[in-house]
Amino acid sequence: MSLLEKYPTVQDVLSPENKQYMIQLIKENSHKSYSYAEAKYEKLLQAAEKSIEVCIVNLSSAVLIQTTASVIFSLQEALKAINDEIKRLSLLDERFHKEIVLLQSIPGVGEYTACVVLSELGDVSNFSKPKELVAFFGLDPGVSQSGTYNRKNNKISKRGSPHVRLILHMLAKSNVYPNRNREYLNPVMRAYFEKKIAEKPYKIVMCAIMRKMVQIIFAVLRNQKPFELRTPEEHQKLIRENSKLAA
Known part of the structure; x- marks a missing residue:
C-alpha cells in the first residue's frame, strides 16, 4: 500500500x-531482508513491463490511487x-482482564477476539x-413453526450478535486449517473436522x-482455568476420575 501511495503508475x-x-x-x-525486497521488486517490475502496452497514463487515476491509499x-x-x-x-476491570487472558489460552483466540466474546456474553454464570x-x-438449530407444528431444520437460528458468529467462524477455521508454518493449532479439532467432513x-x-469452540469458551470461563488440549479419550478419562473422587 505504501508503494501505491508513493508510486501509483506503471511509469513510476x-x-x-x-x-x-x-x-x-x-x-x-515487510520487515524482511534486502534480498527478499529485491526479489519482490523484480516481480513487480515484470508485472509492470507486461502491462505497459495496455496501460493508459491517466493523472486522475494516479490521484485516485494515492487518495485511496491515504x-x-x-x-x-x-x-x-x-x-x-x-x-x-x-x-480497568480486573475480572474482565483475567478472563481475557484465560480465553487467549484457547488456540486461535487473540486479545480482540476475547474482548468481543466477553463483551457480548457478559457474565458466564448467567448460563x-x-x-x-x-x-x-x-x-x-432453527425451528420451522406453523400452528402447532414444529420442525427443526439444518439452519442455525442466528439469534444474537452476527459479529460474534463471524469471529467464531474465523476461530473455527484457525483450529482446523494449518497456519503459515503449516502447523495445526488444534490437532484434536482438526481430527474431528476430517472425520465429519467425510460424512x-x-x-x-x-x-x-463453532459450537465446539463455544463449549470450550464456556468451560474455560466456568472453571476459570486455562485451556488444555485433550483428546476425547483423555477427556472422558478425566471425567471418570473426577466422578470417582466426587463419590
Whole structure:
C-alpha cells in the first residue's frame, strides 16, 4: 500500500531512479531482508513491463490511487487507536482482564477476539450449561413453526450478535486449517473436522466446530482455568476420575 501511495503508475514503477527507494520501502514494510525486497521488486517490475502496452497514463487515476491509499492508512490508524482504547479499558476491570487472558489460552483466540466474546456474553454464570451459550450466539438449530407444528431444520437460528458468529467462524477455521508454518493449532479439532467432513456438508461441519469452540469458551470461563488440549479419550478419562473422587 505504501508503494501505491508513493508510486501509483506503471511509469513510476519502471523508472530506474525509483528502484532503490522502492526496494527500501518494501524492506521496511515487510520487515524482511534486502534480498527478499529485491526479489519482490523484480516481480513487480515484470508485472509492470507486461502491462505497459495496455496501460493508459491517466493523472486522475494516479490521484485516485494515492487518495485511496491515504484513506486506508487513516482507517488503519483509527483502528489502532480503537484497539488501544479497548485494551486500556479491559485493564480497568480486573475480572474482565483475567478472563481475557484465560480465553487467549484457547488456540486461535487473540486479545480482540476475547474482548468481543466477553463483551457480548457478559457474565458466564448467567448460563447454566454450554447449550445455553450456543443458543445465545445463535448457533442452535432453527425451528420451522406453523400452528402447532414444529420442525427443526439444518439452519442455525442466528439469534444474537452476527459479529460474534463471524469471529467464531474465523476461530473455527484457525483450529482446523494449518497456519503459515503449516502447523495445526488444534490437532484434536482438526481430527474431528476430517472425520465429519467425510460424512456431512462443509457448512454443517463448520457450524459443529463453532459450537465446539463455544463449549470450550464456556468451560474455560466456568472453571476459570486455562485451556488444555485433550483428546476425547483423555477427556472422558478425566471425567471418570473426577466422578470417582466426587463419590
